[in-house]
Amino acid sequence: MLILLAHGSRDPVWRSSLETLAETVKARIPSEEVRVAFMQFEGPALPEVVEDAVRSGHTILRLLPLFMASAGHVDKDIKPLVDELARARPGVHFELMTPVGEDALFPGLIADIATNPPTPG
DSSP: OEEEEEOOOSOHHHHHHHHHHHHHHHHHSTTSOEEEEESSSSSOBHHHHHHHHHHTTOOEEEEEEOSSOSTTHIIIIIHHHHHHHHHHOTTSEEEEOOOGGGSTTHHHHHHHHHHSOOOOO
16 A cells, blocks of 8 residues: 655645545556545544554555655654554554655656646636
């Protein structure tokens, strides 16, 4: 299972855009279940998504932080939380991926977006 891990917001439009992102990612990798978890404000929080995944029989959980860098939430909050979740579930493999902003593909995506702006609708 792939878990897209986002900061969280009280704004329902922001949440909706992340749910749409998860659906789009799922469409591109149909063999994988894709869920969204939030660090703050409204849920589901990461522990809830992990618990649901484990109940559903998932033993490999890949966590993709939708953050620009490791500093801040990733290092201070997410890494310790993932360590805690992993200790509580020894039969589950947790893979904390590189935050999207630090991924080697990210600069190319930004360049693609900047050079191929959407047509005004």
